[in-house]
Amino acid sequence: xxxxxxxxxxxxxxxxxxxxxxxxxxxxxxxxxxxxxxxxxxxxxxxxxxxxxxxxxxxxxxxxxxxxxxxxxxxxxxxxxxxxxxxxxxxxxxxxxxxxxxxxxxxxxxxxxxxxxxxxxxxxxxxxxxxxxxxxxxxxxxxxxxxxxxxxxxxxxxxxxxxxx
Amino acid sequence: xxxxxxxxxxxxxxxxxxxxxxxxxxxxxxxxxxxxxxxxxxxxxxxxxxxxxxxxxxxxxxxxxxxxxxxxxxxxxxxxxxxxxxxxxxxxxxxxxxxxxxxxxxxxxxxxxxxxxxxxxxxxxxxxxxxxxxxxxxxxxxxxxxxxxxxxxxxxxxxxxxxxxxxxxxxxxxxxxxxxxxxxxxxxxxxxxxxxxxxxxxxxxxxxxxxxxxxxxxxxxxxxxxxxxxxxxxxxxxxxxxxxxxxxxxxxxxxxxxxxxxxxxxxxxxxxxxxxxxxxxxxxxxxxxxxxxxxxxxxxxxxxxxxxxxxxxxxxxxxxxxxxxxxxxxxxxxxxxxxxxxxxxxxxxxxxxxxxxxxxxxxxxxxxxxxxxxxxxxxxxxxxxxxxxxxxxxxxxxxxxxxxxxxxxxxxxxxxxxxxxxxxxxxx
Numbered sequence: 001x002x003x004x005x006x007x008x009x010x011x012x013x014x015x016x017x018x019x020x021x022x023x024x025x026x027x028x029x030x031x032x033x034x035x036x037x038x039x040x041x042x043x044x045x046x047x048x049x050x051x052x053x054x055x056x057x058x059x060x061x062x063x064x065x066x067x068x069x070x071x072x073x074x075x076x077x078x079x080x081x082x083x084x085x086x087x088x089x090x091x092x093x094x095x096x097x098x099x100x101x102x103x104x105x106x107x108x109x110x111x112x113x114x115x116x117x118x119x120x121x122x123x124x125x126x127x128x129x130x131x132x133x134x135x136x137x138x139x140x141x142x143x144x145x146x147x148x149x150x151x152x153x154x155x156x157x158x159x160x161x162x163x164x165x
Numbered sequence: 166x167x168x169x170x171x172x173x174x175x176x177x178x179x180x181x182x183x184x185x186x187x188x189x190x191x192x193x194x195x196x197x198x199x200x201x202x203x204x205x206x207x208x209x210x211x212x213x214x215x216x217x218x219x220x221x222x223x224x225x226x227x228x229x230x231x232x233x234x235x236x237x238x239x240x241x242x243x244x245x246x247x248x249x250x251x252x253x254x255x256x257x258x259x260x261x262x263x264x265x266x267x268x269x270x271x272x273x274x275x276x277x278x279x280x281x282x283x284x285x286x287x288x289x290x291x292x293x294x295x296x297x298x299x300x301x302x303x304x305x306x307x308x309x310x311x312x313x314x315x316x317x318x319x320x321x322x323x324x325x326x327x328x329x330x331x332x333x334x335x336x337x338x339x340x341x342x343x344x345x346x347x348x349x350x351x352x353x354x355x356x357x358x359x360x361x362x363x364x365x366x367x368x369x370x371x372x373x374x375x376x377x378x379x380x381x382x383x384x385x386x387x388x389x390x391x392x393x394x395x396x397x398x399x400x401x402x403x404x405x406x407x408x409x410x411x412x413x414x415x416x417x418x419x420x421x422x423x424x425x426x427x428x429x430x431x432x433x434x435x436x437x438x439x440x441x442x443x444x445x446x447x448x449x450x451x452x453x454x455x456x457x458x459x460x461x462x463x464x465x466x467x468x469x470x471x472x473x474x475x476x477x478x479x480x481x482x483x484x485x486x487x488x489x490x491x492x493x494x495x496x497x498x499x500x501x502x503x504x505x506x507x508x509x510x511x512x513x514x515x516x517x518x519x520x521x522x523x524x525x526x527x528x529x530x531x532x533x534x535x536x537x538x539x540x541x542x543x544x545x546x547x548x549x550x551x552x553x554x555x556x557x558x559x560x561x562x563x564x565x566x567x568x569x570x571x572x573x574x575x576x577x578x579x580x581x582x583x584x585x586x587x588x589x590x591x592x593x
């Protein structure tokens with residue numbers, strides 16, 4: 001084996017191990033990092049919802065947690081990954097269909113206002129912490145202590161069968 | 166993306182160092198660690214920049230269509246780090262204050278359409294016409310009280326008329342009980358409460374004949390009160406509405422806006438299901454009871470029974486509705502049953518960002534000769550059309566219709582009408 005061949009083999013070997021090193025810490029994070037957590041104000045009297053229930057809330061078919069506590073929907077603005085996941089998995093709609101859905105919903109007098117549009121995860125988390133009844137969808141890595149993360153179909157972000165990713 | 170670039174950079178760096186020397190694993194691990202730390206610092210910095218967006222643009226409560234897209238991060242203002250702590254508390258309060266709903270929270274939306282029609286019906290002319298200009302108001306008056314209004318401006322040969330289509334004030338106790346008063350679209354069947362006067366919302370150019378605005382078959386409007394809400398039913402997704410009101414007026418196409426024309430209130434009950442397992446499906450049934458006074462003691466009992474099924478996901482779309490109208494003369498006990506149905510199918514084609522939707526609708530109305538309240542509404546019609554969504558808020562529609570109307574048939578005309586219809590409809 002000449003020197004040039006040795007160097008190529010050494011480079012490949014190095015690349016393999018560096019790749020493995022990089023992959024190892026992220027493997028634990030991948031599931032959690034890709035997951036979108038459903039967070040609610042800590043006083044919200046729910047802790048586990050089925051995906052169908054989450055859909056009901058997002059479709060505006062369930063508008064009250066309790067008689068005195070209305071649901072406040074917070075959704076990220078277009079382009080955010082959280083919004084993409086919510087539209088794809090829960091609404092099963094394109095951006096256009098989502099907009100049309102809420103125009104129709106209000107036109108039918110089924111809701112008085114659309115979801116509140118939020119422009120950053122940080123603001124979204126502040127609002128969830130401050131507004132009773134609020135529900136938001138944030139990257140699980142950004143969830144802060146003090147907020148309630150809901151189980152969806154009995155799963156938390158990071159669990160193997162968690163549906164929102 | 167950062168991780169991908171980072172991985173490439175590390176591989177290149179590692180390869181380069183290995184080219185000149187044997188692989189020193191300790192140094193590489195060190196490099197990896199320092200690069201990971203750098204990525205972590207960058208991620209933290211991105212989070213900080215996100216948090217420092219101007220408070221005025223952080224939350225909007227506008228209709229989805231009006232929501233501006235997220236600004237690219239490069240455009241966002243970055244406050245001086247020294248101000249961060251002093252601004253933070255102020256920003257939090259501002260953000261929350263903005264996000265809270267301030268009452269009354271009025272929102273206005275409009276719908277409009279422009280149409281073209283050409284048919285082979287004798288005595289008609291082809292040409293353009295301005296459709297309805299429809300204004301919709303929605304205003305939360307408090308956490309539990311809302312107002313909804315709908316007004317239309319309608320073109321006529323001698324000018325325009327303004328019509329209050331809906332005017333509703335509603336109190337929401339919870340999801341299971343909402344009580345409202347006002348003028349409604351009667352919750353019979355599906356179409357009448359799904360699309361109202363928004364031509365842009367419906368796939369086709371016009372409503373089916375059986376629920377046509379200004380038509381006789383279905384009482385389109387209703388003045389009174391309505392209780393509605395969900396029924397605790399788990400995955401069945403049941404909901405109801407129950408209403409009592411004035412019912413049909415002296416002119417049976419209109420409700421008793423200024424008061425009932427007899428001492429008998431109409432009532433309506435509607436129940437439907439949106440099963441959780443079949444997202445997009447709705448099916449239900451309605452009944453409506455009224456007494457129609459046509460003057461001169463010529464009164465009739467009216468029973469309307471209706472059933473509907475709707476699959477609204479678009480690929481495919483299926484809407485079907487059936488209605489039977491029973492009239493019994495109080496004077497003579499003569500009974501008549503008129504019935505009508507439509508079936509509409511559409512499919513949003515996968516290409517062109519799903520902007521094209523071909524559709525077909527079959528409509529049928531039968532009124533027996535014993536029917537006195539209605540005229541001859543007999544109809545068999547097929548509609549083939551194509552809807553093209555020019556944008557999220559505007560559509561272009563083209564239809565060919567083939568209709569057989571009994572009422573038009575004469576010794577010289579068989580009552581069959583063919584026509585081409587075009588429409589551009591939009592919301593604003």
